[in-house]
Amino acid sequence: MKDGPNLTRTPPAKGGFRLGRRASRAIWLATLLVPPALLFLTFVVYPMISALVYSLYEWRGISRLGFYGLENFRTLLFDQPWQAWTINAFWHNVVVFVTLMVVQNAVALVLALILGSNPRGSRFYQVVFFLPVTLALVLVGFQWKLFLNPMFGVVNKLLDALSQGIERLVGLQVDLSQPWLGQESTALVALILVNAWRWLGFPTIVFLAGIRSIPHEYFEAARLDGANEWQVARHVTWPLLAPAVTIIVILTFIGSFNWFDLPYVMAGLDGPPGKSTDVLGLYFYRTAFGEVSGGLQNFGQGSALAVLMFLFILVVSVVWTRALRSREVELQ
Amino acid sequence: MSLRRLSTTTLIQLLLIFNTVMVLYPIWVMSLSSFKSTREIFRNPFGLPESFNLDNFIKIWQQTNFPLYFRNSVVVTSGSIVLILILGIMAAYALGRYQFRGNELLYLFFLSGLMLPLRLALIPLFIELKAFGLINSHLGLIFIYAAQGLPSAVFIMTGFLRTLPSDLENAARIDGASELQILLRVMLPLTRPALVIVSIYNLVPVWNDFFFPLVFIQSENLKTLPLGLTVFMGQYSTDWAVLFAGLTAAAIPVIVLYVILSRQFIAGLTAGALK
Numbered sequence: 389m390k391d392g393p394n395l396t397r398t399p400p401a402k403g404g405f406r407l408g409r410r411a412s413r414a415i416w417l418a419t420l421l422v423p424p425a426l427l428f429l430t431f432v433v434y435p436m437i438s439a440l441v442y443s444l445y446e447w448r449g450i451s452r453l454g455f456y457g458l459e460n461f462r463t464l465l466f467d468q469p470w471q472a473w474t475i476n477a478f479w480h481n482v483v484v485f486v487t488l489m490v491v492q493n494a495v496a497l498v499l500a501l502i503l504g505s506n507p508r509g510s511r512f513y514q515v516v517f518f519l520p521v522t523l524a525l526v527l528v529g530f531q532w533k534l535f536l537n538p539m540f541g542v543v544n545k546l547l548d549a550l551s552q553g554i555e556r557l558v559g560l561q562v563d564l565s566q567p568w569l570g571q572e573s574t575a576l577v578a579l580i581l582v583n584a585w586r587w588l589g590f591p592t593i594v595f596l597a598g599i600r601s602i603p604h605e606y607f608e609a610a611r612l613d614g615a616n617e618w619q620v621a622r623h624v625t626w627p628l629l630a631p632a633v634t635i636i637v638i639l640t641f642i643g644s645f646n647w648f649d650l651p652y653v654m655a656g657l658d659g660p661p662g663k664s665t666d667v668l669g670l671y672f673y674r675t676a677f678g679e680v681s682g683g684l685q686n687f688g689q690g691s692a693l694a695v696l697m698f699l700f701i702l703v704v705s706v707v708w709t710r711a712l713r714s715r716e717v718e719l720q
Numbered sequence: 721m722s723l724r725r726l727s728t729t730t731l732i733q734l735l736l737i738f739n740t741v742m743v744l745y746p747i748w749v750m751s752l753s754s755f756k757s758t759r760e761i762f763r764n765p766f767g768l769p770e771s772f773n774l775d776n777f778i779k780i781w782q783q784t785n786f787p788l789y790f791r792n793s794v795v796v797t798s799g800s801i802v803l804i805l806i807l808g809i810m811a812a813y814a815l816g817r818y819q820f821r822g823n824e825l826l827y828l829f830f831l832s833g834l835m836l837p838l839r840l841a842l843i844p845l846f847i848e849l850k851a852f853g854l855i856n857s858h859l860g861l862i863f864i865y866a867a868q869g870l871p872s873a874v875f876i877m878t879g880f881l882r883t884l885p886s887d888l889e890n891a892a893r894i895d896g897a898s899e900l901q902i903l904l905r906v907m908l909p910l911t912r913p914a915l916v917i918v919s920i921y922n923l924v925p926v927w928n929d930f931f932f933p934l935v936f937i938q939s940e941n942l943k944t945l946p947l948g949l950t951v952f953m954g955q956y957s958t959d960w961a962v963l964f965a966g967l968t969a970a971a972i973p974v975i976v977l978y979v980i981l982s983r984q985f986i987a988g989l990t991a992g993a994l995k
Contacts, residue, residue, distance in 0.1 A: 413818075416899050420814035421826065424807035424870055431845070431867030432833050438844035450847070499739060502732050513736050515982045516743055522978045522985060523971055524928035526946040530953050531750050531967050534960065542749055542765045585746070593986055594993045635993045646837055649930050653950065669839075676843050677935065687843050694840040701837065 439698075443691035450687055460692035470689075476663055477671040484580055484667065485644035492584035493591050493636055500595030501621055514596070518589035525586060529653035532582045538567035572664035575655060579665055583650055587643075591636045598632030599625060630716035637712060638705050645701050648673070668697055747971070753964035761960050776965030784955075786966060788941060789948030796858050796944055797927045800865035801919050807866065808873030808918060809911065813903055815874065816881030817889065827878065833871030834992075838864070839931055849936060856938050864932055869922040872992060876921070880914035881907065920981075920988025927974070945970055 446456040464470050499517065503510050520528065535541045544565035551564045568578040602625065610624045648669035651659065657674060659666025676690030753761050754776055755769040780786045815827050838845075845864065846855070854860030884907070892902045930946040937943055943951065949970060956962045978985050 413899075417814050417818060417820060420810040424811040424874070425826070425829070427803075427807060427863065427867050428830060428833060428870050430848075431863050432836060432838060432841075432870075435838070435841035435844035435848060436836050438848075439841045442843060499736075502735060505732070507729070507732050507736065509733075509736070513740060514986070515979075516740050518982070518986050518989075519747075519975065519978060520743060521989060522924055522974050524930070524946050524949075524974075526928070526930045526949050527967055527970050530949060530963070531746065534963060535746065535749070540762045540765075540960070545765055585742070589743075590990065590993075593990050597990065597994050632993075639993060642837070646839060648839070652934075653930075672840075672842075687847075691843050694843065698837065698840045702835070 436698075439691050439694050442687060443695045445688055447686060447688040449685060452687075456688060460688045461696065464689060464692055464696065473663075473666070473671060474693075477659070477666045477668045480576060480659075480665065480667045481645050481647065483576060484583075484647055485641055487577070487580045488584060488587075488640050488644060489637070491581065492588055493640060495584075496588055496591035496636075497595050499588075499592045500599055501625065503592070503596050504599035504625070514593065517592050520586045521589045523586065525583075525649040526653050528582065528586045529650045532585070533569065533654045536568045536578060538565070538570060543568065569654060570661060572662050575661060575665050579650055579654055582654065583647075586650075591640075594636055595629065595632050598629045602628045630712070634709060634712035634716060638709055641708070642701055642705060645697065668693070672697065747975075750964055750971070751968050753960070754968040756961060756964075758959055758961040761964065776961045777969060779962060780966050780969060784952060784962075784966070785940065785943075785948060786952065786969065789943055789945045789952075790970075792858065792942060792948075793927060793945040796861050796865070797923065799858065799862040800869065800926050801922055803862060803866035804869040804873050804922055805915055805918060808870060808877055809903075809908065809915070811870070811874050812877035812881055813907060816878040817884075817886075817907070827874070830871050830874040833868070834875065838868050842935060846935060855936055856942060858942060860936055861932055861944075864936075865922070865926045865929070869918075869926070872921055873918045876918050876991060877911060877914045880911060884910060916984055917988050917991050920984055921991050924974075924985070924989055 442452070443460055444456060444458070446453040446459070464474050503513060507513075535543050538544060547564035547566075551562050554560055554562055566574055568574045606624050606628070607620060610620045615623065646669060647667050651665045651667055651670055652673075655661075655665040657670055659670050672690060672693045675686055675693055678685040749766065752769055753765070755772050755774075756764075760770060811830060815823055815830075849855045849860045852860070854863065888906055888910075889902050892906050897905070928946060929944075930950075933944045933947040934950075937947060940951070949966065952966050953963060956966075
């Protein structure tokens with residue numbers, strides 16, 4: 389295979405070399421295709437299939453015992469305390485997705501609509517808004533963990549100042565500063581907002597690209613017909629933006645259910661306080677590789693959880709993409 | 721009417737400036753803090769530092785493993801991208817420029833990877849790497865990132881190669897060029913725009929990845945920057961001056977590169993969401 393290129397140098401003109409030419413072409417194509425296919429098989433396809441197989445076996449630590457059927461799945465879904473953990477983590481992923489749709493993607497849409505009208509400096513704003521997307525989530529997580537520190541963090545210092553301002557202005561005694569990451573009621577929301585801070589620029593740019601791809605005549609025609617800006621946005625931009633909306637909904641969904649870095653770095657592997665920030669990604673990692681507090685690791689249950697997450701994400705994204713795509717057609 | 725338009729323009733600019741502040745102010749506060757002492761950060765978190773000395777940066781450079789993490793990240797990221805580009809162009813060239821049986825099937829085989837969240841295959845990957853002796857090695861990470869990046873590379877580059885006119889190779893073939901020469905001398909220079917997109921599409925996620933090093937790297941001297949930051953944050957948890965300097969130092973190269981290549985970064989990172 390290694391002298392494929394040499395073979396191809398055979399003079400192509402003479403009839404006697406026809407078969408040789410075809411063979412050398414096959415060798416050349418194999419030389420090109422085998423290495424990438426091999427890498428992809430070894431490190432993507434085989435592991436993905438193995439996860440399915442592993443989930444059907446009983447494991448002790450990292451050694452495989454006998455065939456176990458669907459026991460691992462049953463344990464996760466129906467036995468306590470696993471069932472409670474599974475539901476708790478799953479519910480938090482749902483909260484993450486819904487909240488991101490509202491606070492991140494809705495704001496992004498507004499920003500994209502504004503930028504789409506080409507205000508002065510729109511190029512500068514695009515570059516600035518997209519900047520956090522390039523920063524590592526780990527870095528962003530630590531940065532905001534320091535900012536959200538209850539004693540010394542800048543967030544509470546700002547909120548203290550704001551509270552005093554309100555008190556002075558309207559005489560109302562308020563204390564807006566909170567131990568944001570330290571109490572169950574606010575920890576998950578704080579993490580989601582940090583995530584939104586990091587990601588906001590992404591849907592903004594995707595929506596903006598969608599808006600920019602709409603032919604100019606459509607807007608002009610609508611305006612000539614006497615439509616105001618709101619009507620143009622509602623009846624021209626929004627329907628034609630449907631493909632971009634589909635992509636962002638699906639990517640947000642997949643991202644929300646693979647959420648790991650930020651809760652790991654800002655809260656911890658156990659989803660503190662009191663599992664209030666636990667999500668499926670953390671739960672999967674704990675099940676597979678053990679808890680901080682020296683818990684047992686279980687490759688069988690971990691694989692079963694991975695398979696459940698994979699199937700859930702796959703089925704929902706495929707069905708939902710279909711539904712959203714048919715909506716695109718309807719709207720257009 | 722014109723007064724109303726003026727107020728709309730003002731409102732729009734105010735909204736945009738507000739969001740600009742929301743984005744830049746946290747980065748600004750972080751950068752300023754990296755010049756302060758911990759005491760100064762606690763006492764005066766928002767103001768300018770008393771002096772712009774580089775003590776904190778010198779400390780992280782000389783007394784911590786920060787330079788090591790940085791170097792490791794450079795090795796892993798550049799290794800992964802080189803491998804993605806080489807293997808990606810090989811597959812894309814065969815799929816995009818040659819007619820043969822099974823072409824479409826192979827293309828779909830590679831594309832299937834676009835849908836698979838490789839993180840969920842963590843356990844089999846762990847066992848596999850262990851069997852290959854690639855646990856706790858940069859090469860193991862490079863293989864995983866390359867395999868993970870291959871589907872998007874094949875997708876982007878095949879699409880690009882298919883748009884190039886076939887006269888190019890035919891002319892070179894008539895001139896007696898070998899297939900390899902055609903690939904390297906004729907096609908490769910033309911695919912530059914696609915190579916840039918693929919590089920950036922993978923550069924940022926691989927540079928920033930935390931998940932795979934967390935599981936596969938145990939030795940302190942092999943840790944990449946995101947994983948190293950967690951060590952660093954634990955070691956210096958009370959020394960906020962050092963922490964902010966570390967975070968700033970980790971952010972600076974990315975921000976500088978982004979400011980220079982913002983157009984390519986934006987195009988590259990959204991390439992997956994835009995057709």
